[in-house]
Every structure is written in C-alpha cells, then in structure tokens.
Amino acid sequence: MTDPVVHIPDMADVRPAALSGVGARIDHLYHAIVRRRFAAVVRALGKHTEPGAVILDVGANHGRYTKHLAALHKGSCHVYAFEPLDYNLKMLRLVVGRKPNVTIIEKGLSNMPGAVELYVPYKKASRRYSHGSAHMSDAASPDALGTRTAPDVCKTTIQTIRLDDWASGQNLDRLDLMKIDVEGAEPLVIEGGLGTIDRFRPAIFAELIPGMPERVGKSVGDVIDPLREMGYRMLAADDALRAPREVDAWTPDARDYLFLSQ
Numbered sequence: 001m002t003d004p005v006v007h008i009p010d011m012a013d014v015r016p017a018a019l020s021g022v023g024a025r026i027d028h029l030y031h032a033i034v035r036r037r038f039a040a041v042v043r044a045l046g047k048h049t050e051p052g053a054v055i056l057d058v059g060a061n062h063g064r065y066t067k068h069l070a071a072l073h074k075g076s077c078h079v080y081a082f083e084p085l086d087y088n089l090k091m092l093r094l095v096v097g098r099k100p101n102v103t104i105i106e107k108g109l110s111n112m113p114g115a116v117e118l119y120v121p122y123k124k125a126s127r128r129y130s131h132g133s134a135h136m137s138d139a140a141s142p143d144a145l146g147t148r149t150a151p152d153v154c155k156t157t158i159q160t161i162r163l164d165d166w167a168s169g170q171n172l173d174r175l176d177l178m179k180i181d182v183e184g185a186e187p188l189v190i191e192g193g194l195g196t197i198d199r200f201r202p203a204i205f206a207e208l209i210p211g212m213p214e215r216v217g218k219s220v221g222d223v224i225d226p227l228r229e230m231g232y233r234m235l236a237a238d239d240a241l242r243a244p245r246e247v248d249a250w251t252p253d254a255r256d257y258l259f260l261s262q
Contacts, residue, residue, distance in 0.1 A: 008145075011120055011129075011156040024128055025091075032062040032095045041205075041256075042068035044241035045177060048203040048260065053077040053176035056163075056202075058109050058189055061088050061132055063095035065179055070099050077101065077176075084108035084158035085118060087131050110136070110160035110185060111192040118158045121150035135183035137215040145215075163193025175200035184212030187222035198230055201261035205241075209255050220250045224257075232259040 031037070042065065049055065051073040057066045060081035069079045082105045083092050089106060096102045110116070119137050121130040130150035137145055145153040167175070175196060180186050186206050190197070197204070204227065208220040224234060236254035237244035244258055 008119070009154045011154045014122060014129075014154045028062050028091050028131075029094060032064050032067070032091060035064075036068075038065050039068050040240040040242075042072065045069075045179070045203065045205055045258075046072045048258075049073070049077065049176045051076040054172070054174050055079045055177045056175065056179070057081045058178060058180040059083070059182040060092055060104070061181075062091035065181075066092065066096050066102060067099075069177075069179070070096060070102050075099075075101055078103070080105055082107060082109050084160070085120070085131060085134055085156070087129070088134075105161075105166070106159070108136075108158055108160045108182065108185070109163050109166070109189045109192060111162065111188040113161050113165060114159070115157050116160055117155045119145045119153050119155050121146045121153050123150045124152045133183060135212070135215060136185050136188070138217050161192075163189065163197075164195045165192075167193070167196040172196070172200075175202045178202050178204045178206075180204065180206040184209070184215045184218075187213050187218035187220075188216060190223050190226060194226060197227075201230075203261075204232070204259040206257055206259070207255055208250060208257055210250065224250065227259045231262045233262055234259055 049072060055069050055077055057069055057079055060066050060083040066079055066081045079102045081092060081102060083089055084107050092104060116136055118134050120134040122128060130147055133147050133150065180189050182189060186208065206223060208223060210220055213219050213222060228234065234247055235244040235258045236247045236251050237256060237258060241258065
C-alpha cells in the first residue's frame with residue numbers, strides 16, 4: 001500500500017492577509033535596520049579578518065548580518081550576500097542595497113547548480129510566512145517541513161550555484177570569512193565549495209543543528225569532517241562568540257561554530 005500523495009501549495013498561491021503582510025514587513029525591516037542583535041558576533045568575527053577582506057554572507061536573509069559585516073574595518077571589506085528567496089531579497093535590498101561594498105547574489109549556494117524547490121513554513125490561520133525558516137528538503141511529507149510556530153508549508157523554486165563555480169567565474173583572488181546559515185543546507189554549501197575553501201582557508205562561522213541537515217540527507221558531520229580533514233580547528237560558542245572553546249565534535253550546548261584554519 002503506497003502512501004497518499006501530499007499536495008504542497010505553491011508560495012504564489014498562499015497570499016498573506018493584507019494586514020498580516022504589512023505588519024510582517026514593518027517588523028522585519030525594524031529588526032533588520034534598527035536592531036543590532038548580531039553586532040557583537042560580527043565584531044568578534046572581525047578579529048579574524050583584515051582591512052580589504054572578502055566576506056561571504058551565505059543565507060543573507062534580511063541583511064541583519066550583512067549590514068554589520070559591511071561595516072567591518074571602516075567599510076573596507078567587500079561582502080557578497082547570497083539570498084535566493086524573493087521576499088528576503090526585497091528586504092535585503094532595502095537594508096543594504098545602496099552600500100557600495102555589498103554585492104547581492106540572487107542565488108543560493110549548494111552542491112549542484114540549477115533550480116530546486118525551497119519550502120517556506122507558514123501559519124495557515126494568519127497566512128504569515130516564516131521566511132527565515134525556508135529550507136531545502138528531500139522529505140515528501142509536510143509534517144517534516146514546517147516549524148512549531150509555522151506548521152504549514154508551501155514551496156517555491158530558487159536557483160542555486162556551487163561556490164567553486166561562482167568563485168572561478170568571479171576570478172576570486174581572496175576569501176577571508178564565510179558566515180553560513182541556510183537552515184540545514186550547510187553541508188551542501190561546504191561540499192560545493194571544497195576547492196575554494198581549501199585554496200583560501202577562510203574563517204567559517206556556521207550554524208549546526210542536528211536534525212536540520214537530515215532534511216537534505218546529510219548530517220552536521222558533513223560540515224565538520226571535511227573541514228577537520230583540511231586542518232581546521234573547531235570552536236563552539238554562544239551567539240555572540242563570547243569565550244569560544246575548542247571542541248573535537250558537535251556539542252549539545254552550542255549551535256554556532258567557528259572554524260579556523262591552523
């Protein structure tokens with residue numbers, strides 16, 4: 001007996017209620033422009049870069065990291081912000097679109113180039129999206145795709161590219177820092193960029209949460225193991241990178257990790 005086919009609606013068909021949509025945009029812009037939640041962690045990351053650094057913000061979302069990364073070393077660094085979701089791109093452009101040292105790449109980084117489906121959780125009652133929790137997945141059941149506060153899910157198509165291909169086409173001559181937060185697709189980003197990472201040995205700051213990479217058939221070990229094989233040190237810390245401590249493996253009391261080339 002086969003499982004019933006589950007219909008997942010397209011994002012274009014799940015339109016938010018007018019007031020809900022306006023409220024969400026105001027809230028997102030306030031948090032992205034006014035609040036400084038990630039300022040401390042970016043200052044800490046700045047200690048691992050120099051003036052003129054090249055930085056990748058992979059999963060730039062609404063630009064809450066991007067704006068601080070662009071301000072490092074008096075604005076002398078260049079930030080490439082990768083974000084494939086249309087709504088997030090609109091917010092990102094409003095937040096950092098006029099900064100001369102930020103280039104927005106309207107694609108996601110993965111291990112294969114092309115078109116893939118991105119699943120966006122939302123709450124059916126309010127029709128309010130959880131754009132920051134949008135993710136790729138191999139799972140067929142929507143029960144595995146939503147979140148506690150946004151249990152329903154819709155889908156949209158995005159374009160992806162490999163870091164190695166992008167770096168080659170960009171004629172990249174340096175890479176100092178990568179921030180990666182892509183809701184479980186971190187192993188795909190690393191896999192598609194092993195050559196570039198090995199060449200430049202950037203500091204890498206990544207969110208690693210067991211259960212999330214499994215959505216794409218991977219695990220946190222698929223980030224940790226290849227970097228450790230390259231000789232990277234692994235440090236666990238809180239979300240402000242206070243008192244980072246070196247660890248040999250993922251630890252349950254940390255979700256953010258800094259990898260430094262030895």
